[in-house]
Amino acid sequence: MAKAAILDRIDQALGNERLRRAVRKATDTFRGGRARVISDFDWEAMREKARALRAHTIEHLDYYLEQLAARVRENGGHVHFAENASQAVEIVRRIAAHHGVRSVAKSKSMISEEIHLNEVLEADGIEVYETDLGEYIIQLARETPSHIIGPALHKSREDIAELFSKLEGRPLSSDTPTLTQVARRRLREVFLKADMGITGCNFAVAETGSIVIVTNEGNGRMVTSLPRVQVTLMGMERIVPRLEDLDLLLAMLTRSATGQRTTSYVSIVSGPRKEGERDGPEAFHLVIVDNMRSSILGGEFQEALNCIRCGACLNICPVYRQIGGHAYGWVYSGPIGAVLTPLYKGIEEWGEVAQASSLCGACYDVCPVKIPLHDMLVGIRRASVETGKSKALERLAFRAFGFVMSRPGMYRAALKIGRLAQAPFVRKGRFRAAPPPLSSWLSHRSLPSLPKRSFREIWAKGIDDEPGDRRGTS
Amino acid sequence: MTHGEDLDFGGLTQEAFLARVRRGLGGKGPKSPHPGSLIRDQNVEENAAHSEKVHLFTLALEAVGGRALRASTLAEAYLVVARELAGAKAARVLLAGGDFRKLEEALAAAGVAFDRWSDLDFSHGAQDRALEKVNAWDAGISFADYAVAELGSIALLFDAGQGRSVSLVPPRYVSIVRRDALVLTRRAVLEHVSRRMREEGRRSLVFVTGPSRSADIEMDLSVGVHGPGELWAVLVDE
Numbered sequence: 001m002a003k004a005a006i007l008d009r010i011d012q013a014l015g016n017e018r019l020r021r022a023v024r025k026a027t028d029t030f031r032g033g034r035a036r037v038i039s040d041f042d043w044e045a046m047r048e049k050a051r052a053l054r055a056h057t058i059e060h061l062d063y064y065l066e067q068l069a070a071r072v073r074e075n076g077g078h079v080h081f082a083e084n085a086s087q088a089v090e091i092v093r094r095i096a097a098h099h100g101v102r103s104v105a106k107s108k109s110m111i112s113e114e115i116h117l118n119e120v121l122e123a124d125g126i127e128v129y130e131t132d133l134g135e136y137i138i139q140l141a142r143e144t145p146s147h148i149i150g151p152a153l154h155k156s157r158e159d160i161a162e163l164f165s166k167l168e169g170r171p172l173s174s175d176t177p178t179l180t181q182v183a184r185r186r187l188r189e190v191f192l193k194a195d196m197g198i199t200g201c202n203f204a205v206a207e208t209g210s211i212v213i214v215t216n217e218g219n220g221r222m223v224t225s226l227p228r229v230q231v232t233l234m235g236m237e238r239i240v241p242r243l244e245d246l247d248l249l250l251a252m253l254t255r256s257a258t259g260q261r262t263t264s265y266v267s268i269v270s271g272p273r274k275e276g277e278r279d280g281p282e283a284f285h286l287v288i289v290d291n292m293r294s295s296i297l298g299g300e301f302q303e304a305l306n307c308i309r310c311g312a313c314l315n316i317c318p319v320y321r322q323i324g325g326h327a328y329g330w331v332y333s334g335p336i337g338a339v340l341t342p343l344y345k346g347i348e349e350w351g352e353v354a355q356a357s358s359l360c361g362a363c364y365d366v367c368p369v370k371i372p373l374h375d376m377l378v379g380i381r382r383a384s385v386e387t388g389k390s391k392a393l394e395r396l397a398f399r400a401f402g403f404v405m406s407r408p409g410m411y412r413a414a415l416k417i418g419r420l421a422q423a424p425f426v427r428k429g430r431f432r433a434a435p436p437p438l439s440s441w442l443s444h445r446s447l448p449s450l451p452k453r454s455f456r457e458i459w460a461k462g463i464d465d466e467p468g469d470r471r472g473t474s
Numbered sequence: 475m476t477h478g479e480d481l482d483f484g485g486l487t488q489e490a491f492l493a494r495v496r497r498g499l500g501g502k503g504p505k506s507p508h509p510g511s512l513i514r515d516q517n518v519e520e521n522a523a524h525s526e527k528v529h530l531f532t533l534a535l536e537a538v539g540g541r542a543l544r545a546s547t548l549a550e551a552y553l554v555v556a557r558e559l560a561g562a563k564a565a566r567v568l569l570a571g572g573d574f575r576k577l578e579e580a581l582a583a584a585g586v587a588f589d590r591w592s593d594l595d596f597s598h599g600a601q602d603r604a605l606e607k608v609n610a611w612d613a614g615i616s617f618a619d620y621a622v623a624e625l626g627s628i629a630l631l632f633d634a635g636q637g638r639s640v641s642l643v644p645p646r647y648v649s650i651v652r653r654d655a656l657v658l659t660r661r662a663v664l665e666h667v668s669r670r671m672r673e674e675g676r677r678s679l680v681f682v683t684g685p686s687r688s689a690d691i692e693m694d695l696s697v698g699v700h701g702p703g704e705l706w707a708v709l710v711d712e
Contacts, residue, residue, distance in 0.1 A: 022692070029693045052509035059505045062495045069488055075677060080483055081491035087484060094483040133699055134690035150690065157692050180688065180696040187700065192606065208671045218642060218686040218701025224678070225638040236495070241508060243668035247661040248511040258689075261534070262625045262660075265701065266681040268667075274677050276634035278596040287485075290494060297498025 026153040027315040033259015054306035071209025075271030077284035085115035109200025131219040146325030197223035201234040230281035252368035256310035313363035335363035351384025527623035534626030538684030556580035564612035571635035614640035
């Protein structure tokens, strides 16, 4: 089921030129920024240090989680543990009910996307507002994030103006200041009336019992300053041992994500407000979520848990840059998504996502914590094959290919036959279907159709006598 | 509330949850030590002169669209703040933390009205109204607890005097940075605050670097989307 859906989504994305332009522009901007700031210090040495810090933390995850939970409680906060998505959702529902919550302001949380939290709270009659501008836009559009850093980068300003105009009940111009002001005014009301703030968690500090939220807009600060209840959802691997460890990981995260030396805001919250404080949450709940992470521990993919969610591997990936985030089918996209999705959702059904990569290794080269993503993609592919899905027809096709390719006369004959025989299977200049054994191969790929003349024929006779040919395109 | 009461909200017990983690980790071989997380040599901190830190801070803050001002004394800093706010047509501002009598005099002389964070009515039920008032201020003003020269960051360690909303909700934040608050690295602040969180029970620290910004509309930079669109830092030599 996942496979067919992924193919449809990839096809859709490849056909959407506006989407592809937007994705290229955004990823180029992120990459350009990163390139400017990684020379601040010995980047390779820092990558190694960050890798070692993440590896150490995950290897001692039980110890640091215990320390974190104890500190949060000492600070007056509550700690909850969820084995899976449904437990996490249920915990948040009960927290909301306990505090009589009517309205929720959310700052960005990928894990809340994993567990489909908003839908459940809304079904309980609670208003839920995303407050990151990009998340707000896609919430209005009823879509999901397409990039971990720029969730709405697939939306054009015209799309956004249309959404906001509908909201305001009047036509709005599509310039950035106009749209920003609408969001500021509307979300300001949300911050002031929300009973509960829900946040994600870039890092959690074991030593001080703190959660850390990195934002540029300041919505992370609003959500942790104004509502009377704060709930933070945390994937259990987000932890760092000491407060000063943040310096290195923040430096790597913001440089790799947006090319900033630091974001505008880094909020560190270690529980509810102190006696005498006039703002900040009165109640603080930390929900620590496993949701399949413990099944990755101890195995060949453990290092995938070292990820600090910067999105650099998305920006560099030649496949992501063509198809965008939605084609990956779940919360995480790009190379890290192609690894995490099968691990979290099941390799048998989702292993196919790992095919959405070229194994060029660029993702490993940019990863600030040196996760060997290309090796993992191969590993997922291997594990996917081992789940026993029949590739017999594919193997047959490759055998036939080898046979024909080793016999020039037969190759030329085959090409001619192919050109005549392809007609019923070609749509918009691309193969979408074919008889077996090609059908197996084309079930998850499309191929350009065979040209009127082969390269060998053009080479022999020259190209000038056929002006209708498309040239200079690839 | 104890952990036992936490269980009322569902989910696994801590013991059951950690047992799963330990089972997972069990198969893994020898464990690595904490590698340390220094970005650079610690003694760089001691070697930087105040003027050098001021220079670095100014460059870094201006690079992200913030505004750095300079004063040799606190008295001069207050005059600078009052003059610049009047020049920016600020009608009413909010002061939080510190002894601001001199600043209040300077503001009054410059024709800028002010309120004190400590005077706001935050009693139960009045909080919303108090915050709506915060919404109407032209600027929030407070002392920086720390400032990070290498990044141009202001660090605020919140308590009763240092309100979280003051530097966040108004469209402009003015931060007064005393000489001993300015350090070279973010790491130095984190080390210091780690101790203060554990010893003084401080609950929240924020690093603020320049104005609020977003690039969520076609990667086009816009400022002031949620937090202040303007950040001024007044660096004081005393």
